[in-house]
Amino acid sequence: MARPAAVSPRNAVPSARAGALYEVQPNPAPARGVFMRLSRYFLPVLKETPKEAEIISHQLMLRAGMIKQQAAGSYTWLPLGFKVLNKVVRIIEEEQNRSGAIQLLMPTVQSADLWKESGRYDAYGKEMLRIEDRHERQMLFGPTNEEMITDVFRTYVRSYKDLPLNLYHIQWKFRDEVRPRFGTMRSREFLMKDAYSFDLDEAGARAAFYRMFVAYLRTFRRMGLTGIPMRADTGPIGGDLSYEFHVLADTGESQVYLHKDLAGKTIPPIDTDYRGDLKPIFDDWTSLFAATDEMTDEAGFKAAVPEDKQLSARGIEVGHIFYFGTKYSEPMKATVTGPDGKDVLVQMGSYGIGPSRLVPAIIEAFHDEAGIVWPVSVAPFEAVVINLKVGDAESDTASIKLYGELQAAGIDALYDDRDQGAGGKFATADLIGIPYQLIMPAARLKEGMAEIKHRKSGERETLPIGDAVKKLVALIVPQRLDTI
RNA sequence: CGGGGUGUAGCGCAGCCUGGUAGCGCAUUUGUCUGGGGGACAAAGGGUCGCAGGUUCAAAUCCUGUCACUCCGACCA
Numbered sequence: 001m002a003r004p005a006a007v008s009p010r011n012a013v014p015s016a017r018a019g020a021l022y023e024v025q026p027n028p029a030p031a032r033g034v035f036m037r038l039s040r041y042f043l044p045v046l047k048e049t050p051k052e053a054e055i056i057s058h059q060l061m062l063r064a065g066m067i068k069q070q071a072a073g074s075y076t077w078l079p080l081g082f083k084v085l086n087k088v089v090r091i092i093e094e095e096q097n098r099s100g101a102i103q104l105l106m107p108t109v110q111s112a113d114l115w116k117e118s119g120r121y122d123a124y125g126k127e128m129l130r131i132e133d134r135h136e137r138q139m140l141f142g143p144t145n146e147e148m149i150t151d152v153f154r155t156y157v158r159s160y161k162d163l164p165l166n167l168y169h170i171q172w173k174f175r176d177e178v179r180p181r182f183g184t185m186r187s188r189e190f191l192m193k194d195a196y197s198f199d200l201d202e203a204g205a206r207a208a209f210y211r212m213f214v215a216y217l218r219t220f221r222r223m224g225l226t227g228i229p230m231r232a233d234t235g236p237i238g239g240d241l242s243y244e245f246h247v248l249a250d251t252g253e254s255q256v257y258l259h260k261d262l263a264g265k266t267i268p269p270i271d272t273d274y275r276g277d278l279k280p281i282f283d284d285w286t287s288l289f290a291a292t293d294e295m296t297d298e299a300g301f302k303a304a305v306p307e308d309k310q311l312s313a314r315g316i317e318v319g320h321i322f323y324f325g326t327k328y329s330e331p332m333k334a335t336v337t338g339p340d341g342k343d344v345l346v347q348m349g350s351y352g353i354g355p356s357r358l359v360p361a362i363i364e365a366f367h368d369e370a371g372i373v374w375p376v377s378v379a380p381f382e383a384v385v386i387n388l389k390v391g392d393a394e395s396d397t398a399s400i401k402l403y404g405e406l407q408a409a410g411i412d413a414l415y416d417d418r419d420q421g422a423g424g425k426f427a428t429a430d431l432i433g434i435p436y437q438l439i440m441p442a443a444r445l446k447e448g449m450a451e452i453k454h455r456k457s458g459e460r461e462t463l464p465i466g467d468a469v470k471k472l473v474a475l476i477v478p479q480r481l482d483t484i
Numbered sequence: 485c486g487g488g489g490u491g492u493a494g495c496g497c498a499g500c501c502u503g504g505u506a507g508c509g510c511a512u513u514u515g516u517c518u519g520g521g522g523g524a525c526a527a528a529g530g531g532u533c534g535c536a537g538g539u540u541c542a543a544a545u546c547c548u549g550u551c552a553c554u555c556c557g558a559c560c561a
Contacts, residue, residue: 047510047522051553067552126485128558144561168512178485178559192561244561253560320561332505389519423521430521441520451520 010352012141035407036381038416039427042079044426050327055251058183060372064432066359070307073180073188075140080432082358083380085191088355088362089170091377092193094482099215099274101195103297106148108172112138115314118331127175141174144168145222146328146350153346154334160200163336163346164208166193170355184356185316186253197349200338205323205347209241210278212321212351214268216245217285219353220318221267222481223362224375227318228262230290234322239321241349244292246315256315257301258290259407263311270484316361373456376479381414383472384434386426389442390419398465399440403449404468406438411476436472437480 044065052069053059061067066081077085092105109131115121121140129141142148149167157165164235170193180188198209215227220227227245234242248263268281274458289304292315301310328334335343359378366373376382383406387399399415406413414434416425427435437453439460446452448466452472463471 044494046495050495051490051497054555069553088510119531125559173561175560179555179557186560190561194561317561352561357561392519420519421521421523422519423523424519425522427522439520443520 015459035403036414038414039386039418043428043432044078045431053183055182055185055360055364056367057185057251057363060367060431061183061360062364064372065464067403069183073177073186074185075184075189080380084359084374084378085312085355086359087378087380088223089191089193091217091253092170092353092355093221095215095219096193096279098218099166099211100164100213101168101215103169104152104167105169106142106145106152108142108170108174110142110145110148111141112140113141114332118147118150118328120147127177129174129176142171143173143175144192144196144350144352145169145171146196146348147332148333150328150332150348153196153198154332156330157334157336157346160336160338160344164197164199164204165384166195166197167207167210168193168351181220182251183360187327187356187358190354193353193355195351197335197351199347200336200344202325202347206241206326209321209323209349210282211274212349213243213282213285213417214278216274216319216321216351216353217267217281218270218272218484220245220247223358223378224481224484225318225358225362225365226263226265228256228258228265228290228315229285230258230292230315231286231295232292232320232322233294235367239323242386243286243321243322244317245293245319245321245353247318247361248313249316249361250314251364252314252316254315254317256290256313256328257293257298257305257312258295258313259288259305260309260311262288262290267484316357316364318358318361319351319353321349321351325348339429367433370427371431374433374435375481376435376476377481379412379433381433381434382412382476383436383438384414384416384429385438385440386422386429386441387418388422389440390417392442395440395442398445398450402438402440402465402468406472409469409473411469411472436475438468438472 046065049059050062054060061081064080065078066084068076068078070076097403111119124143128143131139131141152167157168170191170260172189173192174189177186177188180186184190195212197205199205199208216227225247227247229243229245232242232244233484246252246254254413265285289301301312327348329345329348334346336346338344345346362375363372374380385399385403385406387395389395399417403413403415416429418425433455435455437455439451439453441451448465449462450468451460451462452468453460
C-alpha cells in the first residue's frame with residue numbers, strides 16, 4: 001500500500017526504504033457484507049453435537065455451521081467459519097504490514113530438490129506428504145517454506161543495502177500428523193502465516209526478531225486474546241531467541257507456568273515505532289517468568305516466581321518465533337555482499353502464526369453454555385437484526401429499515417428473516433455468537449421501541465428505534481480494536 | 485506407530501447377543517395455526533445397514549478380509 005512498487009531492491013537506498021517499510025499504515029475498512037438475509041445465507045447449524053467432537057471449540061464450530069470435516073484432519077470452511085478465518089487473517093496482515101513485513105505468496109506444492117539442498121528431505125520424516133507428479137518427479141505438499149523463501153531471496157537479493165527484509169505469506173500447509181484432532185486446532189491441512197527475516201548480522205536479526213515479537217503481542221490482543229510469550233526450545237541453534245506465544249485456555253495442549261502479571265499486561269500501542277529500539281519492550285515482557293513444561297518444571301517455577309504471583313495453567317500455542325541464523329542460508333548459499341565487499345551468509349529467522357488454529361483458540365477463550373461469544377474484532381457479523389414476526393408488514397419494514405441503516409453505518413450485520421419461532425432465532429444468534437442482537441418485538445414496534453441484547457453479558461436494553469443504530473455503532477466501533 | 489472403540493436416513497441413536505426383509509428423535513417437504521427462548525397439529529418423502537467375499541432357504545444381525553472415522557499413548561503451528 002505505502003510502498004512504491006517500482007523500487008528495485010538493487011537500487012534502493014536503505015534509509016528511504018526503511019521509511020517506506022516501517023511507516024504506520026492506516027487500517028483498511030473491515031470487509032462488509034452485502035444484504036445478508038439469513039434465510040438466503042448458507043448456515044447449516046446443528047442442534048445436536050456430532051459425536052466426533054471432543055473439545056468445546058470443535059463442537060461449537062460444527063454446531064455453528066463453521067466447518068465440515070472432509071477427512072481426518074481436513075476441513076471445509078463453511079461461509080460463517082470462513083468469514084471469521086478471514087477476519088483473523090486480516091488482523092494478522094495488518095499487524096505484519098505495520099511491522100514492515102512484506103506479503104507474497106508461495107506455492108503449496110514444492111519440488112523435493114530444494115529440500116534435498118537443505119538436507120531436510122530426508123530429515124523431515126513421515127509428517128511430510130510426498131507426491132510424485134506425472135513425470136515421476138518428487139514433489140511434496142509444503143509443511144513449511146524456509147527452503148523456498150531462501151531460494152526466492154538468493155535469486156534476487158545481492159547487497160546488504162537490501163536488508164533488512166522480512167517476507168511473509170499466508171498459505172495452506174500440510175503436515176501428515178499421526179493423530180490429527182480437536183477440529184481445526186490440530187488438523188493436517190492448516191492455514192499458516194509464516195514470515196522470514198533476512199539480516200546482515202546477528203544484531204540485525206535480533207532487531208527483526210523484536211519487531212515480530214511486538215507485532216505478535218499486538219496481533220493476539222486485537223483478537224481479544226492475551227498471547228503470552230514463553231521461552232521455547234532453541235534446538236541446536238542455541239541463544240535466547242525462540243518464543244512460543246500461548247493463549248490460556250482450560251483445554252490447552254500444553255501445561256504452562258507463568259507470572260500472573262503477564263496475563264493482564266498492556267500491549268505496545270499502534271504508534272509504536274518499528275524503526276526504533278524495541279528491546280525494552282522485549283525485555284519488559286520477558287523479564288516475567290513464563291514457560292511451558294518443556295522448558296521448566298513445577299520446582300523451577302516455584303523457585304522463580306513469588307507464590308502469590310504463580311499461575312499454572314493450560315495453554316494453546318498460537319505462534320512461534322525464532323532465530324536460526326544460517327541454518328538454511330549456508331547449505332543453500334544465500335549470501336549478500338557486505339559493506340566491505342565480502343560475501344556473507346544472511347542471518348535468518350522465521351515467525352509463524354496459525355490462523356486456522358486461532359479460530360478455535362478464540363472460541364476456547366470465549367464461549368458459554370449457549371454457544372460462542374465472539375469478540376467484535378473477529379465476529380462473523382457484528383450485529384444481527386432479529387425480526388420476530390416475519391411476514392408482518394410492520395415488522396418486516398422496520399427490520400429491513402434498521403438493517404439498511406446498520407449497513408450504511410458500516411456495521412457488518414446479518415438480518416434474521418427466517419420464518420420460525422423466536423426461540424429458534426435467539427438460539428441461533430447465541431450459538432453463532434453475534435456480539436449484538438437487535439431484537440424487533442412486533443408488539444412494541446408500534447410504540448417505536450426495539451431491544452438490544454448484549455451477547456456477552458446477556459444484558460438487554462429497550463430503546464427507541466431511532467436510537468438503536470447510533471447506540472450499536474457506539475458499542476461496536478471501539479471494540480474493533482483497530483486503533484489500539 | 486502401539487492399544488481400544490465405532491460405521492444403520494442429513495445429524496444423534498436403537499435393532500446385532502438369540503438370522504426372518506429396518507425403526508425412533510431431531511432435521512426436511514406440504515398445509516393450517518403460532519410468533520419473547522429450538523412452538524403446535526396433520527400429512528409426506530428419504531436408508532443397496534461402510535465395502536468385498538463367505539455360511540444359510542434367508543444376513544444389518546454369524547464368519548473372513550478390507551476401508552474409513554474416532555479415543556488413549558509417543559509426536560506437532
